[in-house]
Amino acid sequence: MDGLKTKRKAIASHCLSRRRILKRSLGLAASFSFGGISNAIAASAPVTIFAAASTAGAIEAVAKDFEGATGETVRAVFAASSILARQIMQGAPADIYLAANAAWMDELERKDGVQPGSRVDLLGNNLVLIAPLNQPLEISVEPGFALAKILGQGRLAIGDPSHVPAGIYAKAALERLGIWDSLAAKLAFANDVRAALVLVERGEAMAGIVYASDAMAGARVRIVAEFPEELRAPIVYPMAIVRARAAPSVTAFHRHLQSAAAGSIFREHGFIHPVAGS
Secondary structure (H helix, E strand, C coil), X not given: CHHHHHXXXXXXXXXXXXXXXXXXXXXXXXXXXXXXXXXXXXXXXXXXXXXXXXXXXXXXXXXXXXXXXXXXXXEEEEECHHHHHHXXXXXXXXCEEECCCHHHHHHHHHCCCECCCCCEEEEECCEEEEEECCCCCCCCCCCCCCHHXXXXXXXXXXXXXXXXXXXXXXXXXXXXXXXXXXXXXXXXXXXXXXXHHHHHHCCCXXXXXXXXXXXXXXXXXXXXXXCCHHHCCXXXXXXXXXXXXXXXXXXXXXXXXCCHHXXXXXXXXXXXXXXXXX
């Protein structure tokens, strides 16, 4: 009887041991399997670029060109540079940041949010006065010109100069012309430059100040006048890879944005590429 009990215990112990080994093996297999799936997901994750609203059409075209050449996927998020910078500082999953002025890139860099050595001045632009196609507005931009009187009861659409780069440039130009204060009651502030363009397209504003690239993108507006460069700081769009996001696909798109092929697309959309001195 004792021998039978001993034999049963030995069999039970052997079965338990086999179950433990099998469980550990399945655990390891699951670990490798899920790890493989995780790696595959990571490998196929899109490159995410947070870009100034004014670059929307051009970035979408460059991204499509890159996707066709590499098989990678690009996801673009467009908004005012300030909004995008703040989102990145709060941990938004951006891989590349393209700003419409240096100030917000400087801020992100101060917060250690930029991959060292990845910052470049990618694009340039010009500032223009626009009006709806059916608006017979003729203006010559010069110091002291009577824009407020020309507008009459109409409004002038610009990006909000408290945070929108195009609005900051517009305010600086109007101040240098000596007419900013006279326009105070006629200004329609927009959350980004594309929103200012839409106000003019819809006829909700009699005129607007936007980038030349935006004017080219607007089907229902025309350029009335261009603001001379001496009235404003150079309009430069800096780009950088976000800290700790320099995956191979990200660095590849970062390089592609600086390429001659991308440059042709950017120029078609009214941008300056490459930027002088960059």
